[in-house]
Amino acid sequence: MPDYVHSLSTSGLTPKKQIQCWTDALTELCGQxxxxxxxxxxxxxxxxxxxxxxxxxxxxxxxxxxxxHPLSRASTSDHPFVKILFQTHGASHFEQNGSHFDLMPGxxxxxxVSCPHTITSPxxxxxxVVIVPTDLLQERGFHPAKFPAFKLSARSGTGRIAHDFMHATFGEATRLSPQTAQGVADTLIDLLLLPLREAGASFDRSGPVAICERAQAFIHDHLRDPDLSIDQISMALGCTKRYLHMVFSERGITVSDYIWRAxxxxxxxxxxxxxxxTITxxxxxxxxxxxxxxxxxxxxHFGVVPSSIHKAHHPAQDDSAQPPPA
Known part of the structure; x- marks a missing residue:
């Protein structure tokens, strides 16, 4: 079933309970x-x-x-998230690992999130906000622990596209089936990563997922080359043939089979x-x-010969190639 929108407000509570309520809300979202x-x-x-x-x-x-999030509470296992925060009103000041960013609308x-930080809003x-489990990013060759916080613009370009898609997704979230939600989430993550890539965020270009993606891209770019081989691919990617075989075998296919299927x-x-x-x-x-x-x-692969596919979609051409009946 689709998820629903959860709401929480500190309105009407005593000051002490307001702080506790807000602390509990943050804990529910991404940590203490x-x-x-x-x-x-x-x-x-x-x-x-x-x-x-x-x-x-x-x-x-x-x-x-x-x-x-003070050093005393710093534990990756307690905060295994990356937060993508879009400022839409007011001003905030962010500090983490000696970096300081003033955030304005846009x-x-x-x-x-696992790294100690503070956010002050006067x-x-x-x-x-989009809260992304780090393992979803690592699957895309992205290791958040290897780069400092990044401030980006959502006023134009890929940043704006990512924000607009995120905003629309929030509005339609309750209408999405689980299967559709999975596809939308994957698209949203990829869109969010676009401005990060442009900003020069650190990506693991040697992890198995990244290697597989790079290998597949190289293969599709060189499919018409009759000499395309695993030697050529491994040399272009800067990895061993053995590692490349392992990466593809973990996905249930060989490099050669992937090439021929494509x-x-x-x-x-x-x-x-x-x-x-012609077929040739x-x-x-x-x-x-x-x-x-x-x-x-x-x-x-397809269970039919190539000529049957060609004839089924171009019967007039195939018929014209036949001699006329006596």
């Missing part, structure tokens, strides 16, 4: 923090949040305050759409060097 209302007599806060697959999307409004901040602020899919697409090309033209243009080998592996 110290909350200080500064010199204010109360802490007026409201948060709405929902889950989209494994992501938490939040809309937060709170009066002047400071939150701190700014975006990405940081590792007046009312509003944030829209070629066959492209061949079938052209047989269905390119009526002016198609096969040779996608790296096959033998018509008989192409027909054999095509039939093994």
């Amino acid at each position: 923090f110290d909350v200080d209302p500064l010199d204010a007599s109360s802490l007026e806060g409201r948060v709405n949040y929902t889950n989209v697959s494994r992501l938490k999307l939040c809309q937060i409004e709170v009066s002047q305050h400071r939150i701190a 700014d975006c901040l990405a940081y590792d 007046s009312l602020t509003r944030h829209e 070629r066959l899919l492209n061949c079938r697409q052209e047989l269905e759409t390119q009526c002016h090309k 033209d198609v096969a040779f243009s996608w790296g096959f060097s033998s018509s008989s080998h192409f027909s054999r592996v095509f039939r093994r």
Whole structure:
């Protein structure tokens, strides 16, 4: 079933209970923090949040305050998240590992929640936040512990695209099926990573997931090369052939099979759409060097011979090639 929007407000509580309520809300979202209302007599806060697959999307409004994740509480296992924070109202000051950022409306901040930090807001602020489990980012070759916090712009470019998509996702979250939510979450993560990549955030280019993605991209860029081989791929990626074999075998396929399957899919697409090309033209243009080998592996993969696909989609052309009846 789709998730629903959770809401929490400190309105109407005593000052002491307001602080406890806000502390509990933060703990529910991403870990334990110290909350200080500064010199204010109360802490007026409201948060709405929902889950989209494994992501938490939040809309937060709170009066002047400071939150701190001190060194005494620093434990990666307690805060295994990266927070992508979009400032939409007011001003905030962020500190982490000697870095200082002033945040204004239109700014975006990405940081590792497990690392000690403080956020100070001297007046009312509003944030829209995506809380991402670090393991989802690591699957994409991204290791948040290897880079400092990044301040980005969400006023234009990829930052704005990511924010607009996140905002729309929050509004539609309760209408998403679990299967759709998974796809939306994957898209949102990829969009959020775009401005981080542009900003030069550190990515693990040698981890197995990153190597697999780079290998697949290289393969698709060189599919038409009949000499494409694992030697060529491993040399381009700067890894050993053994490591490359291991990365693909963990996904239930060999490098060679991945190449041939990709070629066959492209061949079938052209047989269905390119009526002016012969079967041999198609096969040779996608790296096959033998018509008989192409027909054999095509039939093994799709269960039909290439000529039947070509004839089914271009019957007039095939008929015209036949001699007229006597």
